[in-house]
Amino acid sequence: MNIVLLGSGNIATHLGRAFHGLGHRVLQVFSRNQVNAIALASLLESSPITALGDMDQTADLYILAVADHAIAHVAQQLPSSLKGIVVHCSGATDISLLSRFTAFGVIYPPQSMHKHSEVRIDQIPFGVEGNDAGTTALLLRLAQTLSSQAFLCDSRQRLALHTAAVFANNFTNALYGISYNILTAHKLSFDLLKPIIVDTALKIQHHLPHEVQTGPAVRGDYETIEKHLQFLSENPLWLKIYQQLTEEITRTKES
Incomplete structure (x- = not known):
């Protein structure tokens, strides 16, 4: 799966490393901080970008691993015509915030993560939600490759x-x-x-x-x-x- 990672912080780092380790290709890492974008992209054998206008629009998955308050702002700057699935990783943000996209969802780990600390991703639960049955099934299968504790979880839950x-x-x-x-x-x-x-x-x-x-x-x-x-x-x-x-x-x- 080709992935664009939007964010370079704690969750972005650990999810990026996990997906890269599973053989997925992280095409790009976006961060407005160039140093952070380069650092994580180098780790994931990816390309750093600091402007959303440079984002690859052919990816299969776009992960908004940014702070909760930034999700809406970043999502609004993405083309609504994206064919890939757009997901955020927030526990407190409703899935409807991404409703302008064709396929969207959530992959939420209820876990504190720090980019410089080791994390056993396979031992972390992942709450999964999609906007339709097909998207939900795909995201759940994807999350289950990260952890056997992946589970379906709607926005209220x-x-x-x-x-x-x-x-x-x-x-x-x-x-x-x-x-x-x-x-x-x-x-x-x-x-x-x-x-x-x-x-x-x-x-x-x-x-x-x-x-x-x-x-x-x-x-x-x-x-x-x-x-x-x-x-x-x-x-x-x-x-x-x-x-x-x-x-x-x-x-x-x-x-």
Whole structure:
């Protein structure tokens, strides 16, 4: 399959490397940053371009691996007469944004990727959606060559998945940051929490989250909760976060 890769960031890098490794031909890599376009194109034995007017219009697949806010802008600059499939890789962007094209869809990996880190693409789920049955089937087969965890996922489901991923990943990491700040303020190492972090992550591989929930809220230990609230009283934001999460755990326990 001949591919044009629009973007040179994290997802573009890993998808480009994966498709290239599978024997697909990445014709071009587009980036407005010439250095980035050249760097990724060199890695993929491809041609760098910095203007969409120079884009090859004979490719089989056009991958918009750009930031969510840039998808509409880039898509609007592509010829609507393209015969190849145009896809984006966003979890929060509806497929209808690409409806001006004949064939279009989404290949979405709910995974944080960094271009300079190794990623096991074959272990990452890919949510797939197409504008019709034929396009959907083709994109699903293509995604299944990347990972056995490719699955069909419409725009509403994809938004749910993206939202859930923010809770599970981004918000959790923000809580790690609060924990780090609390510990360092009292001359303690964040390393002290790494065993319990790993233990919880391992437990939810085989159990539902509510089955392994621990802590004073699930035990109804209000005396300890009150001590924590007093401890956090000098930081109203952390206090509010603690209160809201405690309420959520209590609500879940009682439901």
